[in-house]
Amino acid sequence: MKELEERIRKEGIVLGGDVLKVDSFLNHQVDTAFLSVLGKEFARRFAGSGVNKILTVEASGIAVAMAAAPYFGSCPVVFAKKGNAANQSADCYGANLHSYTRGIDYSARVSRNYLTKEDTVLILDDFLANGEALNALIDIVRQSGARLAGCGIVIEKAYQPGGARIRGLGVRVESLARIAAMAPGQITFAAE
C-alpha cells in the first residue's frame, strides 16, 4: 500500500539493525484518520469473508483493530491479554510466546466466553516479524473452534521468517506494507 510505504519511509526510524519505530502514527501516537484508511483497506481485502469478530493482542494491536471495526459492520473486537507465561486458566484459551523485542516469555489469553465455533475471526496486528504473537493468536482461534478468515498486518518484516511460516500453514496473511530490507536511514519494500 503506497500511502503506508511513504509514511514509513518518511517517519519510520530504524534503530540498531532490526527495530523499526513508527511511534509517530502507529505505536505511541496514533494517527486515527490514517489508521481508518488502513482499516478500510483490510475490509476491502477481506470483503465477503464473513468476518464477525476481530481478534488482536494488547496494546498497539487494539488501535489497529478499533480503526478497522467500523468497516466490518462494527463487529466486536477481542483483545488477548498478556500475562505471566505460567499463568493460564481453565476458563481461557491460551498460548505462550516469546517476545524478541523484550526478551521475555509471556502468555496470551482469551476468555472462552468471547470466541466460539460460531465465529469467523479476522486477526489484526501492527507488526509481523518472527510471528510469535500471530502464532499464539492463531492457536487461540484453533482452540476455540472458530473459523479463521485470515490475518491482517500493518507492517511485515518480510525478511524475517514469521510470514512465510504462517502462510505455509495455509493461513491467509495480508500485510499492508512488506519490508524487504532495512538499515538506519534506508528502508526497502518488497514488491506488492
Next chain:
Amino acid sequence: MKELEERIRKEGIVLGGDVLKVDSFLNHQVDTAFLSVLGKEFARRFAGSGVNKILTVEASGIAVAMAAAPYFGSCPVVFAKKGNAANQSADCYGANLHSYTRGIDYSARVSRNYLTKEDTVLILDDFLANGEALNALIDIVRQSGARLAGCGIVIEKAYQPGGARIRGLGVRVESLARIAAMAPGQITFAAE
C-alpha cells in the same frame, strides 16, 4: 448515562468487594458500536473545549480513545506506555504510579515529541478509582505545558477517593457512569 448504567448492571460482575469486571463490552471484548456511542457522549460534554489530542494509557484506554477520536475531528490519540518504575528517560515526560489492581509500581511515559504546549488535551480512560493512572496522565500533561481540557472516564467508582481528589485540583472530570456502592450481585449508581 442510563444506557451505560443498564449495560453495567446487566453484564458487570463484581468480584471480591472491589473488582468490577466488564469484560464483555469494555475490557477484553469491546462492543465497538457501543463504545462509539460513549465516544460521542464525551464529544457532547467537551464540545467547544478545543481538544486537538486525546491522551490515554495502554491497554484498555486505547479502545476508549480510538472510539472517541472520530467525534473530535479524528484527532491523534497518544497512549502513554507502561514500563518499569525505574525506567524513565530524558526524551519522555513520565510519572510513576501504583496499580492497586496488580499491586505493583510502574511508570507511564509519553515521548516529548507527541505532547507540546500547543496542544489542548482530553484525557480518556476506562476506570477511575484511586486516581493513580489519571494523576500520572495529568502530571504528564502539566510537564508538557499543554492545556488540559479535562478527563473523560467510562466508569468511576465514586466511593473511592480518586474522583474527588482530582476535581479538587480544579480539573474537570466527566464520568459516564458513577458507582456509589457495589457488592456481588448489586451495583448502585450515584445520581447524575
